[in-house]
Amino acid sequence: MSDLRNLDVELVHQPAFLDPVTSVIPTFRLLQQDGTLYPGAQAPDMSQELALKIHDTFLFIRALDERMLASQRQGRISFYMTQTGEEASDTCSAAALDAGDVIFAQYREQGALAFRGFSVDQFMNQIFSNHKDLGKGRQMPIHYGSRELNYVTISSPLGTQIPQATGYAFGFRQSQQKQCVICYFGEGAASEGDFHAGLNMAGVLKVPVIFFCRNNGYAISTPVHEQLAGDGVAGRGPGYGLKTLRVDGNDALAVYEATRLARQMAVEEHQPVLIESMTYRLGAHSSSDDPSGYRSRKEEDQWRDKDPVARFRNWLIKQGWWTDAQDQARQAEHRKAVADAMKRAEKLDSPPLEDLFSDVYDLLPWHLQQQQQQAREHILRHPQAYPATAPRLKAAGEGKA
Amino acid sequence: MSDLRNLDVELVHQPAFLDPVTSVIPTFRLLQQDGTLYPGAQAPDMSQELALKIHDTFLFIRALDERMLASQRQGRISFYMTQTGEEASDTCSAAALDAGDVIFAQYREQGALAFRGFSVDQFMNQIFSNHKDLGKGRQMPIHYGSRELNYVTISSPLGTQIPQATGYAFGFRQSQQKQCVICYFGEGAASEGDFHAGLNMAGVLKVPVIFFCRNNGYAISTPVHEQLAGDGVAGRGPGYGLKTLRVDGNDALAVYEATRLARQMAVEEHQPVLIESMTYRLGAHSSSDDPSGYRSRKEEDQWRDKDPVARFRNWLIKQGWWTDAQDQARQAEHRKAVADAMKRAEKLDSPPLEDLFSDVYDLLPWHLQQQQQQAREHILRHPQAYPATAPRLKAAGEGKA
Amino acid sequence: MSQMNLLQAINSALDTAMKQDERVLCFGEDVGAFGGVFRATSHLQEKYGKHRCFNTPLTEQGIIGFANGLATQGQVPVAEIQFADYIFPAFDQIVNETAKYRYRSGNEFNVGSLTIRTPYGGGIHGGLYHSQSPEAYFTHTPGLKVVVPRNPEQAKGLLLASIRDDNPVLFFEPKKLYRAAVGEVPDEDYTLPLGQAEVLREGTDVTLVAWGAQVQAIEKAAELAAEAGISCEVIDLRTLLPWDHDTLATSLKKTGRLIINHEAPRTSGFGAELAASLQESCFLYLESPILRVTGWDTPFPLALEKEYFPNELRTLDAIKASVGY
Amino acid sequence: MSQMNLLQAINSALDTAMKQDERVLCFGEDVGAFGGVFRATSHLQEKYGKHRCFNTPLTEQGIIGFANGLATQGQVPVAEIQFADYIFPAFDQIVNETAKYRYRSGNEFNVGSLTIRTPYGGGIHGGLYHSQSPEAYFTHTPGLKVVVPRNPEQAKGLLLASIRDDNPVLFFEPKKLYRAAVGEVPDEDYTLPLGQAEVLREGTDVTLVAWGAQVQAIEKAAELAAEAGISCEVIDLRTLLPWDHDTLATSLKKTGRLIINHEAPRTSGFGAELAASLQESCFLYLESPILRVTGWDTPFPLALEKEYFPNELRTLDAIKASVGY
Numbered sequence A, B: 001m002s003d004l005r006n007l008d009v010e011l012v013h014q015p016a017f018l019d020p021v022t023s024v025i026p027t028f029r030l031l032q033q034d035g036t037l038y039p040g041a042q043a044p045d046m047s048q049e050l051a052l053k054i055h056d057t058f059l060f061i062r063a064l065d066e067r068m069l070a071s072q073r074q075g076r077i078s079f080y081m082t083q084t085g086e087e088a089s090d091t092c093s094a095a096a097l098d099a100g101d102v103i104f105a106q107y108r109e110q111g112a113l114a115f116r117g118f119s120v121d122q123f124m125n126q127i128f129s130n131h132k133d134l135g136k137g138r139q140m141p142i143h144y145g146s147r148e149l150n151y152v153t154i155s156s157p158l159g160t161q162i163p164q165a166t167g168y169a170f171g172f173r174q175s176q177q178k179q180c181v182i183c184y185f186g187e188g189a190a191s192e193g194d195f196h197a198g199l200n201m202a203g204v205l206k207v208p209v210i211f212f213c214r215n216n217g218y219a220i221s222t223p224v225h226e227q228l229a230g231d232g233v234a235g236r237g238p239g240y241g242l243k244t245l246r247v248d249g250n251d252a253l254a255v256y257e258a259t260r261l262a263r264q265m266a267v268e269e270h271q272p273v274l275i276e277s278m279t280y281r282l283g284a285h286s287s288s289d290d291p292s293g294y295r296s297r298k299e300e301d302q303w304r305d306k307d308p309v310a311r312f313r314n315w316l317i318k319q320g321w322w323t324d325a326q327d328q329a330r331q332a333e334h335r336k337a338v339a340d341a342m343k344r345a346e347k348l349d350s351p352p353l354e355d356l357f358s359d360v361y362d363l364l365p366w367h368l369q370q371q372q373q374q375a376r377e378h379i380l381r382h383p384q385a386y387p388a389t390a391p392r393l394k395a396a397g398e399g400k401a
Numbered sequence C, D: 001m002s003q004m005n006l007l008q009a010i011n012s013a014l015d016t017a018m019k020q021d022e023r024v025l026c027f028g029e030d031v032g033a034f035g036g037v038f039r040a041t042s043h044l045q046e047k048y049g050k051h052r053c054f055n056t057p058l059t060e061q062g063i064i065g066f067a068n069g070l071a072t073q074g075q076v077p078v079a080e081i082q083f084a085d086y087i088f089p090a091f092d093q094i095v096n097e098t099a100k101y102r103y104r105s106g107n108e109f110n111v112g113s114l115t116i117r118t119p120y121g122g123g124i125h126g127g128l129y130h131s132q133s134p135e136a137y138f139t140h141t142p143g144l145k146v147v148v149p150r151n152p153e154q155a156k157g158l159l160l161a162s163i164r165d166d167n168p169v170l171f172f173e174p175k176k177l178y179r180a181a182v183g184e185v186p187d188e189d190y191t192l193p194l195g196q197a198e199v200l201r202e203g204t205d206v207t208l209v210a211w212g213a214q215v216q217a218i219e220k221a222a223e224l225a226a227e228a229g230i231s232c233e234v235i236d237l238r239t240l241l242p243w244d245h246d247t248l249a250t251s252l253k254k255t256g257r258l259i260i261n262h263e264a265p266r267t268s269g270f271g272a273e274l275a276a277s278l279q280e281s282c283f284l285y286l287e288s289p290i291l292r293v294t295g296w297d298t299p300f301p302l303a304l305e306k307e308y309f310p311n312e313l314r315t316l317d318a319i320k321a322s323v324g325y
């Protein structure tokens, strides 16, 4: 080891302070809103099959988000988050990856998960916290995860997944797997210390990771200009030793192509990459939020005109791969599938009492055994107060006896 | 509030990834090692008086560091950290400030403190943890601080002072004082999450703060190239909305001038600034460290040739403001002053037992009163085991009785 | 006097403090124009301007680091952490910096003017990360004060006292009660004492102690116990650090029995400290072991939240166990 | 068997683990070529290469975040935090992520393979920030295991067990003993059980319990007490979470008296949990209150370190108080 700084490379004798960077990194865009490519722009090599799968994912997510938000309003679920307006960012970046690549998401990336094959029932079981939820009903709605689909379970604390993604990618490199990790986060989460740690470590340790920032204009009510100064999040990438690109997040083709190239660099050269995807959260932050308190209808409308789903559909139709009639029919199918799945999920039991105590450790230590026993006895003493668990405990007890 | 992102400013249709930045920011330097200015370089407007005060600070610090390191080797103190080779960075940046400006230091900035007027006795009392230490003997040697001199007491956890400096500067702005804050830290500490938080908040909130990074090549044994990728620490400044300059940290004049200009921007425009000062830690990390385990003699020697103190002295002599003979004499005076102060400080009592319990809160809550009483009784029961406090407690007790 | 819910009482305290002292600043994620995700800082930016009530970037370590610096400078920061579950990124700034600022500098510098507000606790279907009660972590940290109000009137008086206390205070707000707890709150400026517990109900057989939202659980349990002929003394601890030993000891010496209730997990929860201290100071008065009714030693669940909760029924079971010991 | 000090025993454990399983990776600040500031990872980079033992940038939150990711992927990370005082920037990653990974995902993902090593404790003239004993903070966090060895032989066996345990373990190393504690250590691969306390000395009058470096203090106190005719049972707790209730309860039921010793401040230290639990389970056997001999409720001092320390004399005073109660 030694001090490798190149001090004498370039000397100046005038104190020329560099200016804060406002906007210098251009935005990569291929598709115009009407579905035609910009002159000189080239469409990525995307098969009809893949293109239709992406679009189908869009339609599914729209159906899911719409229905779930309505269900929340009806009091059937406690919480929901839509990704309306941002579907292209996660779906098309995930579409550019290998199924063995691992996804660390923030929470607004249901498109990537649906694209991977998470079924409508799996979504519903998580949202309804029933006993079939892979997460055993422990987290709020939208905290999905699936080992089978290489989608690491969502965690609410913001930014924590960023250095974890770096570590996971180091593990890939260590075990010589030709895979990469993609790590999604919002421009708000990029202010957390974990962002700095994760990107810096990736740059230094040279790991196959793609940091994918969804810059959707807001962190709850806080607009980007109260979140950061300088040239967005992309403006920070090169300083960490990352390859960096800003992309129009509402352009499915550009997002796909950007991620495809990023994956190559990550996997072939262990070159970490940062992509900043410029998009807009058309809906509220979550079902608990009301954006009219901090932004205008007009602004929202401007962005509604840039809808990524419409833009991509226009392209598909221009390609001759899809029609409006097909689109209507498919939308109806998804709506029905979602509604049916919801009815199934609602009816399922919540997880059994054991799932309150399992998975804290690999096995139950003495104190959790004791506490589980206390809980059991207490519930059986006051069954009327615990309608979800008491009947099953009783049945089990009687079964035993 | 609204989404002020400028999305359509510049579009590109090719996915041109930005490369990681290695070295693009040049280094501002005025003085050559022989004490002459570079052709075309202009010396800052520095009075003879100020120049000699800076140089005198250098000589004092050298005398202090040398003697204290020796004392540590002799077992007279437990710990010490020298700043040999880096004196120009902190001393000359502090020299460009107003006395009312506040200093948040890391730990290797004794030059700035000496320049402000911390006396040799004050240094010694802290190092010897005696009852005259302003910090009441609670922290390890070199954790200085002085409200009077606007030098916030050093804290060991790295990076924590960075967002604090932003907050302090916001307070200045809030109370409309025309002052700024300078915040020193190493290139190692710049990897902490607090660095990201502090610089980002400064950029967004527009506060009068100068972030001054001493990039001295190492964080203990870790060289810069294992600490960060990209163009050093300066490479990150513009991304946070900061004015940014890289300066030769071994060039007293360049550091002074850079900081003078930075202060103007901070105080007049509330424009936060980042300065990266390129220097080298000639000594060990601390008295507990041995650098031969991680770097070569040769590398050290190369840097010894860039000694900032010698360079500045050469300039002073060329200016006709100073002579070698004066230098020798003054060095001897400082050595004696340090040795004398050390003898005085060593003889002073350690802080009284009350200082174990005071300052946890503004006043002693019941439980600390109780614990203090228990400690007192215990010590009086076993006086032989507590030679530092028992005799005084006894004396006080007898005085009372 | 006005009818207020707990959020309105908090808002009134902040308004009162900002009006009275221009050094009082409120900030945190979304606290500016929007008034905070729970609306605790509603209208404060309108009234006092963008420099006294403002949004910060999304960084808890930054918020508290910034607040520490502001307090050192002489302002009176009231920093909001959006959920207590998200206070952990700021743990280093709180535990290593805030708590030790005065001590390590020999009081050359201190952050005594700092208050950190944060909503805590379960009961809102929040799962692991919108339900935690992390107060015990902070009680192991000399230099901090920890305060938890139980209702609107307490919230205003204790928050004003916290803002004005010359020590850093962590102020945990029971978010379950933000809108659910409604009561009469004085409109004027007033403070309630820190470090003092309050006896809410006198009794002779068992002492029950809790803080924040759980005070309701022990109050209900006391009523159920009364029906069974057991007389409970009910105490709201209010301040956890430094806590009011005398009030608890006096009560315990009278009743001989103590039950502590908290929502956080049992192991090393603050109930442990209370039990450990009081078994020592009241040993000869104890007629049965001190019992703790707490959250289980698991992360906070979602679907089985009810089964996790140390509610009035579990408290009642403990009361009976204690009396029947 | 070789004579080793505690550092060498740690080094031997890491070497053994890395040799046996190539997924074991050691990293942290300065742990690479330099071998760590205490040299616990000496020569490991030489032996196993730069990808299995390496320096990280200076970011504790990054180190543990990275380690969580590595563990999820299937590697076996052994992350070093240079001093336990600097573990707090990683508190969120540990408490909100490491501890809850398995639970929140329904065991779709877990970080059971993770071990975090960190030197803790006073006695090296370290003042506030090179002396802390933060173990209690972590004992309030379900999902973690917390282990503290007292000597070289224990260190190797417990560290190997921690690395192989399928739960995340925090392994606190008593740095005061790094070079001071020397003893015979088996050269081969062996583990000692987690979750089990060890009775080091049998006795009949008072039970003394401690962990890590403080075991020495209670051992010395037991000797001093023996001179005064008091027979002490001495127990090393070894694992704090989950802790060995049975061994302690059995001893306490025999002696009727318990003294807990720890270096961390008293309030909400882990002694509180032990006292609270054991007064409950052993109530009828207690002949005197359970006492805690601990650091005072102050930050860790420097000049007055001796006066802060819960040493054998303070333990002896407590023993006498307990017996004379």
Ligand SMILES: Cc1ncc(C[n+]2csc(CCOP(=O)(O)OP(=O)(O)O)c2C)c(N)n1
Pocket: A108, A156, A157, A158, A159, A185, A186, A187, A188, A189, A190, A214, A216, A218, A219, A220, A281, A285, C029, C058, C060, C082, C086, C089
């Ligand atoms: C550490 C942490 N702090 C605060 C929150 C509360 N919170 C949830 S989402 C959110 C805003 C996130 O904004 P951004 O990262 O831009 O993502 P977006 O919602 O825009 O997709 C906040 C503050 C949290 N979940 N975690």
Ligand SMILES: Cc1ncc(C[n+]2csc(CCOP(=O)(O)OP(=O)(O)O)c2C)c(N)n1
Pocket: B108, B156, B157, B158, B159, B185, B186, B187, B188, B189, B190, B214, B216, B218, B219, B220, B281, B285, D029, D058, D060, D082, D086, D089
């Ligand atoms: C949060 C934290 N982590 C680790 C340490 C231990 N430590 C003390 S100094 C140091 C290296 C700092 O390097 P740098 O910031 O470059 O400053 P320099 O010593 O080179 O002046 C480390 C790792 C610490 N003090 N605080």
Ligand SMILES: [Mg+2]
Pocket: A186, A187, A188, A214, A215, A216, A217, A218, A219, A220
């Ligand atoms: Mg956003």
Ligand SMILES: [Mg+2]
Pocket: B186, B187, B188, B214, B215, B216, B217, B218, B219, B220
């Ligand atoms: Mg350095």
